[in-house]
Amino acid sequence: MRVLLVEDDADLAERIARALRTEHFAVDIAENGEDGAHLGETERYDVAVLDLGLPKLDGLSVLRSWRQAGRPLPVLILTARDGWSEKVAGFKAGADDYLVKPFRIEELVMRLRALIRRAAGHADSVITCGPLRFDAQTGQFERDGLPLRLTAFEWRVLSCLMLRREAVVERADLIERVYEGDSDVDSNSIEVIIGRLRRKIGGERIETLRGRGYRLTAGMAENARPDGPKGG
Structure with missing residues (x-):
């Protein structure tokens, strides 16, 4: 932010x-x-x-x-x-x-x-997306009820995505909101941060939409996956 x-x-x-x-x-x-x-x-x-x-x-x-x-x-x-x-x-x-x-x-x-x-349109201070929980008032992230250890840059990226969960966040928008005006920003820095976040929260949670940006999703429910449990 x-x-x-x-x-x-x-x-x-x-x-x-x-x-x-x-x-x-x-x-x-x-x-x-x-x-x-x-x-x-x-x-x-x-x-x-x-x-x-x-x-x-x-x-x-x-x-x-x-x-x-x-x-x-x-x-x-x-x-x-x-x-x-x-x-x-x-x-x-x-x-x-x-x-x-x-x-x-x-x-x-x-x-x-x-x-x-x-x-960002959230009346409740607690925002959830799949197993992720973000208390926007205290700034704390949890995954499956356990605290997430994040660097400052990881926190900024994930909070931007969380506040706009299920919506596409442009790469340029992320860069402008993550770095301060006088920072020397490497062209691949956001991708590096996204990669680290995927390892911490699950790779399927952050989608890359080429030419557009990134989207944080709740992912498919377990019983909706093709290899999930079947009825009968």
Whole structure:
């Protein structure tokens, strides 16, 4: 999952980014409103964290520019402005959530996960696909009731596929959501990650659709397989 963090306080931005990366998020940082507006309009993100008091272009103007451009990404406003009028203005501009500084990073993480889950169309925090179980609120994966040990990149890929289970996820979409903007991405890196995931969750779970992307499926039920048990 990829986060756009628009925050002009460099120390705070780095602390937030470091904490989010620990939770397996990919994070791009913009230190002013103009850069944030540009990234939000040209890159693919799962969610944005947006300060209001930004240099060059204020946060509300950034948010309005995204909405006017038809960008549907969920946006959490993170600001020291705690007045009711500021909150109303933020939501009217198109914010999906509003968190006041100072804050607990654990709360920020939980709110971001909830925004991403709801944007993907999941009301329940627990998502299942065959033997896989993903708690989108805690970020935990299980297979057949046992915890899955995943690297950060594996977690990002599998969470993208899980949130869109049974749907095709384009390869370019995966790359943009897995890697941070300044990463040097090898052309075969996604295939390597997919290969590792197949060994961990079962090769039949992730389908490759050449020229299109990948799809996570529940697979055939045991009694629906050609060599499965027969009645009679």
